[in-house]
Amino acid sequence: MDKVTTATEAISMVQDGALVAINFWGPGSPKYLWQALVDHTAKDLSIYTNNFWAMPDDIKAIVGPDVTSIADKTIRYITGFADVKPGSSATCDKIIQRVHEGSLKFESLSHGIFMDKLYAGAMRLGGFYSPIGVGTVIEEGKEKRVINGAEYLFESPIIPDVGLVKATTADTLGNLVYTGTARGANPVIAMASKYTIAEVFDIVKPEELDPERIGTPGIFIDKIVKIPEDDLQSRQRRMELVKLRIEYAKALEEQKSQGDAT
Amino acid sequence: MKDRLTEELVAMRAAKELKPGDYCNLGFGIPELCASCVADGVVVQSEVGVLGYGPLYDDDEVDQMNPDYIDAGVHFFRYLPGMSFFDLQVSFAMIRSGRLISILGGLQVSEKGDIAVHNKGEEKISYRIGGSVDLAWGAKRLIVAMLHNTKAGVPKVVRDLTIPATARGCVDLIITDLAVMEVTGKGLVLKEVAPGWTPEEVIAETDAGLIVAADVREMEF
Known part of the structure; x- marks a missing residue:
């Protein structure tokens, strides 16, 4: 039972019509697996995500795909928070148009209810x-x-068909260790989903992890993917990403619009 | 046109409501600005999964930042003794437990303590709900820190909400760039006015019934 594989291989079993859950909040967002899902052929997907932050197209080109990048293959978004700004990108405008036409469903929950529904799924309530x-x-x-x-x-x-999670370190059995605010919804997504793929910075031997520190026991993890060291999402390059994100935030500040306070 | 308070001063006045030992959550907008002026010993929670985090880094301190220490608004924070990390299930159990004082921004607040934090715009297909529903419902005390009027000058403190509610009957205190108002069983009580403003002038900018407190005074920071 070898769980360690590549992102392409792990994602290849996602089928048409799948309900995919992903944590899009904080440093625990599995962006490397998300890229593989965006590149995958499966269509008619439903995406269950805590945050729907749409980035301008030019920034996506630098930092990688966002939650909207999969819109063409998606028929339903269920989100804890969503910010769909008309005119912010061509992708966003197309999403709005499709919702009005009825070919894309868009459902708003709260962050807390997003978690409750996953917990209820995990506990098979x-x-x-x-x-x-x-x-x-x-x-x-x-x-x-x-x-x-x-x-x-x-x-x-x-109960998602597929859960995408991110942790700092995994052992080859799929036991996961999280750090900082990277926990997010990852532990409950792993428990609720029928098939869970974890992306991590490092994969170690079982004896190298402290059992007291395991955030998600390996039984919930079906596939483990190590982020390649040359990828922007890797431990080695993530500070570059931080710098890009700061520049992005500055750009956002400049185009600060909308009257909404959230 | 009379001068109104800056957003920073509104945040400073709101931060004065927090005492050492209080647990609090600061929402987006003006409440975020409170972080730099809360008293030592106030324990700040971020719904992404940290309690008791330290001051935020400036953008030019990138070399000191820990990429695993990020708050809900994607700011990098410092370590603080006593800090704890947890997942979102624990975070929202905390938020709904009635143990946190919550400061939220608002689009509208009614005299009954109803609050609207988000709206469905003409072309928007979704509500920007996020954690605000949970934070408003579960707060030990809910403080709204916002501007008194919209950019077009329309009052945001109203008799009844005209946009969809985030939570009903939850607001305890409203702090704006013109006034401090408390939601009570008898109605909305005007307790403080911005320097240079009279209660009558504040009432003229408000769409709700305001009861002027006998000891109404000028806001201090």
């Missing part, structure tokens, strides 16, 4: 009642129930 969003747009179309005098909304679980 039939659903759950949540107090979050009562009296707001979140309750649209949801069953409401009064429990102990308070109103709750019914939420359904999510």
Whole structure:
């Protein structure tokens, strides 16, 4: 049972119509696997992601694909946070047009509900009642129930066909160690998904990881991919990416628009 | 036109609500600016998965940054003794536990304490909800730090929301570039006004009923 493979090989089993979950927040975003998914042929995908941050096309060309890069092969986005700015890129405008035409579904959750649904999926629950969003747009179309005098909304679980996660280090059995704010939704995506691929900076022998420090036990990980050292996402080159990101943030600041505060 | 407070001064006034030992979360917009002026001993949480993080780095300190230490708004922070990391499940359990004081920005706040943090624009296909629904619902105390009026001059403190609510009946205190207002069972109480402004002038810029506190005073920072 060798779990260690390449991104192309691991992603090749993603089929048409798959529901793919990915953590797009903080340093724990599996961008190397995402690139492989964008390059893969599977279509009619549903993407379950905590953040939908659309980058301008020129910046994508430098730092790699963003969440919109897969839009042409996607029929549904379910997001915890989404910022779809008209006019920000040709990709964004096309997404907006497709949503209005009905060929792409776009669903907004909150960050907390995004996690709840994955947890319910991981625990194989039939659903759950949540107090979050009562009296707001979140309750649209949801069953409401009064429990102990308070109103709750019914939420359904999510069991992704494929989960893409990122950790700092894996051993060859798939045990994962996370660092800093790179945990994100990765542990729960790994538990909820039917097939989970992990990208890591380093792969070590089992005896090299401290069992007390394992963030995700290897049973949840089906494939392990090491980010090549010459890739922008690698440990060796990630500070370059940080610098690019700072430049990107500066550019964003300059074109600061919208009245929304989030 | 009378001078209004700068966003930095609004943030400074909001930061004064936080005392050593308080746990807090600072939302995007004006609340983010509070980070540089909170008192020592205030424990700041970022929903991406860190509690008790240190001051942020400036962009030109890139060589000192740890690429694993990134907050929810993609800022790089310093280590602080007592800091802890966790995943998003733990983070949102924390947020909903009623243990954090939450400072959020806002598009509109009603006199009943309803808040709208995001809107569905004409061409927008999605709400920019994020963590705000969870933060507003679960806060020990919800403080809104925002500008009093829109760029077009329309009041943001209103009788009833005219845009979709993020959470209802959750707001405790509203701090703007003109005033400090407290949501109470009797209605919205005007407690402080910006330097140079009278309660009547603030009322004229507000769409909600305001009860002027007997001891209404000038904002301090």
